[in-house]
Amino acid sequence: MIAATTSFASLAATHQTVWGSSAWGSTYGEAYNGAYANITAKYPGVHEIQMQCIDMSGGWWKCAARGVIDV
Numbered sequence: 001m002i003a004a005t006t007s008f009a010s011l012a013a014t015h016q017t018v019w020g021s022s023a024w025g026s027t028y029g030e031a032y033n034g035a036y037a038n039i040t041a042k043y044p045g046v047h048e049i050q051m052q053c054i055d056m057s058g059g060w061w062k063c064a065a066r067g068v069i070d071v
Contacts, residue, residue: 013070018043020065028053031061039065 020039025031031053039046046067053063 015068016071018046018067018069020067022061022063024056025061025063026059028055028061031063035063035065039067043067043069045069 018039020035020042022031022034022038025034032051035051035053036049039049046069049065049067051063051065053061055061
């Protein structure tokens, strides 16, 4: 008689937090879209994306994106 067994180390995905940021933008939209494009290009499949933008003096914007990937 031949017996076969299969073991799975882990079926559940774990999450890792990842970051992306924008270059300085002259508008909110430019900085926001830059950060979003950065994180999605670097980490395909990223989800639960949260954005944070800073309005600097002189009308310049900087945004950062934080999300999670399944590993």
